[in-house]
Structure formats: C-alpha cells, structure tokens
Amino acid sequence: MTTPLELPLHMRRNGLDPVEELARARDREGVVRVETPFGLPAYLVCRHEDVRRVLSDPAKFSSALTPFPGAEQMTAEELAKMQAGQLIGFDPPEHTRLRRMLTPEFTVRRIRRLEPRITEIVQAALDDLEQAGQPADLVEHFALPVPSLVICELLGVPYSDRAEFQERSVRLLDTSLPMEQRIAAQRDDRAYMAGLAASAQADPGEDMLGMLVREHGDDLGTDELIGIAGLLLLAGHETTSNMLGLGTLALLRHPDQLAMIRxxxxxxxxxxxxxLRWLSILNSLPPRTTTTEVEIAGHVIPAGSLVICSLSAANRDPAVIDDPEHLDITRESTGHVAFGHGVHHCLGAPLARMEMRIAFPALLKRFPGLALADPDEQVDFRALSLVYGVNRLRVTW
Incomplete structure (x- = not known):
C-alpha cells in the first residue's frame, strides 16, 4: 500500500517540476508499473503520443470499468447514487448524453459573455488583496476567491457557503487521508448538493442548475443533477485557483517572462x-481500465488493467516539444494535454482560460512590484493532493 511518504511516481514533484525519475521513465521505458494513490497496481503511460492514444480510445481504455474509490465501503444503492452524473466515470454513449446537456453553457461564445463579470470579480479580489496589507496570502485573497465566485454564480451556489465547500474539496482531494474520511467528505458533499438540486427543481433560476432543470428535467434524474453539480463545483474552483497560485509563483521565479506580460x-x-503545459497541475486524469489486451511503447498490458496517463510527463516530452523543461511564454502552441484529450477533454477549459487571461495581467498591473514574501524553500506545496498547487503564497508589492 502506498503511504503519504511514498507518493506514486506520477505525483512526485520537486517544487514546480516533476521528479527526474518520471522523465527517465518516459524517455527509457514509456510505460512503467506504479500504484494508484489508493494502493491499486497500474500501468503509467508517460509519452505524449501514447497519452493521447489512451485518452482518445474509450472503447479500449474505459472510464466506466474503473473501480470507484471506496466502493467496497458502500452499499450498491449508495454507490449508484455517488456515481450518477459523474461525467468522468462514464464512456460513450452515456457520457455523450450527459455532456451534451452541458456543452452549450461552456462554448467559447457563451463564456465570452461572462468576461465583464469576471473582470469585476478579479478587480474586487485585487482590492481585497491590497486591503489585507503586506505581506498577504495571494491564495486566500486572490487565487481562490476569483474562480470560486465565478463558479458559484454560474451554478447558483451561495458564495457564503464557500468556506464549507472549499474545506470539503481539500478533503476529497487529499490522498493522505484514510478512505473513511474521504468517503465521509463525499457524503457531506452530496448532501449539500442535494439541497441545491432540490432548490433548483422547486424554483429553477437563470443559473446552470436552473437551466438543466428547465431544459433537461425530463431526461436528467435527481441523482444525476446532484452529481453534475458536485463535479462542476469541485472542478470549477480547485483547478483554476491552483493555476492562479502556481502560475504566479512560476512567473515570479521567471521575472523576464513576468515582465513580458506586465x-x-x-x-x-x-x-x-x-x-498550463509547464505546470500540469493535474498529475494525471482518473485511471482507465483496459477492455482488451493492448500494447503501448512495446509493453503488453493485459485486459482488465488500470492505466494512468501522466500529464506532467507528456507535457514535457522532448519528442514533441523543444527544450520542454524551460518555461517560455513565447512558445508556439504545443498541443499540451493539461486539459486532457478526447471525449473527456475538460468541459470548462474555455472558462478557465478566460479567468487566467483576465487575472494574470490585472494582478501584474495592479502590483508592478509583486514579489514573494518568503524564501523559495518555504513555499507550502500541496504535494499530497490530486490537484497540485500551493496552500498559501505570501506576497509583497
């Protein structure tokens, strides 16, 4: 069983970089045996081309067949409720049915309508950061509030509940916690989302949950609505907030690149x-399960095996990217897989991109003298989380 001190290879980091051992595994073998964070044996796919192949082929690499973490501690009825609406745990055509309901809300055109409101939210967060006084925690006052408020308004979630759902999110993603505590967090989260779903069904508003009830109420079960709401809330603030925190840290450590944006x-x-490419805050996506024997990078993987795709290794693959270890914001498009690939490509990618495109320049304009308040070695990384980031980032200006 993997312990917190023995992180799976694909979760190991040296600050902002994946460990060298992961790069060696990619360059020499391409596929290596690892354990999932929950102790199950798996094959780790490391090369960019192979990762895209796995993510492009749900018929051979199934999401639906992959064991649900903690399933053995749930009844069949509870497990079915927990899985309902979780797009990342389904294959086509069920995945297609659920995703089609949400896709119109996440088109680039639809997201552009949110730009004025996102700009207001960013400016308000910068005001809060400034009023906090120096040194201030960038995560607490900027990186976390911006995407949290955006996704709350989009879904119709009371922003006053943010401390509660953010605390649950940390527990859900912390691989060091015993499974019992993670399941308790799942149950708490589902109970909260059930209340939101019931409110939306009773009085559908103009938010996304209201839209789902009005337009798809006959095709979308209550458990599915609860699952979709929980997934979007978790993904909508956790990933972007960690990109804002880690991205700011990366730019501060590369002042020439920061100056270009400013x-x-x-x-x-x-x-x-x-x-997105260089940081790869998602070490990997949820594992897939092979439906047949497959061969990847010369390795034969039996049917019924767990396969994990290392996004951080793929995004720094020298076979497709020149000088991949170097952060270069002038680089041409690399075809990175930070948002995944294939049918499970991140639904919220347009929203996350817009939030970052607004937030980074606004931050650097407001605080041209932005600097780290603590030495590099004191940065508190979220090493045990499924979404990599920093717990706090104290800055001055």
Whole structure:
C-alpha cells in the first residue's frame, strides 16, 4: 500500500517540476508499473503520443470499468447514487448524453459573455488583496476567491457557503487521508448538493442548475443533477485557483517572462497555454481500465488493467516539444494535454482560460512590484493532493 511518504511516481514533484525519475521513465521505458494513490497496481503511460492514444480510445481504455474509490465501503444503492452524473466515470454513449446537456453553457461564445463579470470579480479580489496589507496570502485573497465566485454564480451556489465547500474539496482531494474520511467528505458533499438540486427543481433560476432543470428535467434524474453539480463545483474552483497560485509563483521565479506580460498584456494568451503545459497541475486524469489486451511503447498490458496517463510527463516530452523543461511564454502552441484529450477533454477549459487571461495581467498591473514574501524553500506545496498547487503564497508589492 502506498503511504503519504511514498507518493506514486506520477505525483512526485520537486517544487514546480516533476521528479527526474518520471522523465527517465518516459524517455527509457514509456510505460512503467506504479500504484494508484489508493494502493491499486497500474500501468503509467508517460509519452505524449501514447497519452493521447489512451485518452482518445474509450472503447479500449474505459472510464466506466474503473473501480470507484471506496466502493467496497458502500452499499450498491449508495454507490449508484455517488456515481450518477459523474461525467468522468462514464464512456460513450452515456457520457455523450450527459455532456451534451452541458456543452452549450461552456462554448467559447457563451463564456465570452461572462468576461465583464469576471473582470469585476478579479478587480474586487485585487482590492481585497491590497486591503489585507503586506505581506498577504495571494491564495486566500486572490487565487481562490476569483474562480470560486465565478463558479458559484454560474451554478447558483451561495458564495457564503464557500468556506464549507472549499474545506470539503481539500478533503476529497487529499490522498493522505484514510478512505473513511474521504468517503465521509463525499457524503457531506452530496448532501449539500442535494439541497441545491432540490432548490433548483422547486424554483429553477437563470443559473446552470436552473437551466438543466428547465431544459433537461425530463431526461436528467435527481441523482444525476446532484452529481453534475458536485463535479462542476469541485472542478470549477480547485483547478483554476491552483493555476492562479502556481502560475504566479512560476512567473515570479521567471521575472523576464513576468515582465513580458506586465509590459504587453496581449502576451497573456500564449503565456496561459505555456503555464498550463509547464505546470500540469493535474498529475494525471482518473485511471482507465483496459477492455482488451493492448500494447503501448512495446509493453503488453493485459485486459482488465488500470492505466494512468501522466500529464506532467507528456507535457514535457522532448519528442514533441523543444527544450520542454524551460518555461517560455513565447512558445508556439504545443498541443499540451493539461486539459486532457478526447471525449473527456475538460468541459470548462474555455472558462478557465478566460479567468487566467483576465487575472494574470490585472494582478501584474495592479502590483508592478509583486514579489514573494518568503524564501523559495518555504513555499507550502500541496504535494499530497490530486490537484497540485500551493496552500498559501505570501506576497509583497
């Protein structure tokens, strides 16, 4: 069984970088045996081309067949409720049915309508950061509040509940916690989401949950609505908040690149893509299960095996990216897999991109003298979390 001190290879980091052992596994073997954070044996796929192949083929690499963490501690009825609406745990055509209901709300065109409101939210967070006084925690006052408020307004979740759902999110993603505590967090989260779903069904508003009830109420079960709401709330604030925190840290450690964005905000678009690639805050996506014997990078993987795709290794694969260990915000598009690939490509990618494109230039414009308040070695990384990031980041200006 993997212990917190023996993180799976794909979760190991050296600050902002994956460990060298992961790069060696990619460059030499391409596929290596590992354990999942929950102690199950798996095959780790490391190369960019192979990762895209796995993520593109749900017929051979199934999400639906992968064991649900903690399933052995649930009744069949509870397990079915926990899995309902969780897009990441389904294959087509069920995945397609659920995703089709949400896709219209996450198109680039639809997300652009949110730009004025996101700009207001960013400016309010910067005001709060400034009023906190120096040194201030960038995570507490900026990186976490911005995406949290955006996703709350989008879903119709009371922002006053943010401390509660953020605390649950930390427990859900912390691999060091015993499974019993993680399941308790899942149950608490589902109970909260059930209340929101009931409110939306009783009086559908103009938010996304209200839209789902009005337009798909006959096709979408209550348990599915609860599951979708929980997944979107978790993914909507956890990933982007950690990108804002880690991305700011990366830019502060590369002052030449930071200066480019501060002096020319138009550079932020390629900068966001490069930060997504270079940081890869999702070490991996949920495991897939092979439905047949497959061969990857010369390795035969039996049917019924767990397969994990290392996004951080794939995003720094020298076979497809020149000088991949170097952060370069002027780099041309790399085809990174930070948002996944294939049918499970991140639904909220347009929203996350917009939040970062607004937030980074605004932060650097407001605080041109932004600097770390603590030495590099004191940065508190979230090493045990399924979403990599920093717990806090004290800054001055």
């Amino acid at each position: 002096e020319d905000p138009a550079r932020v678009e390629p900068a966001v893509e490069e930060l």
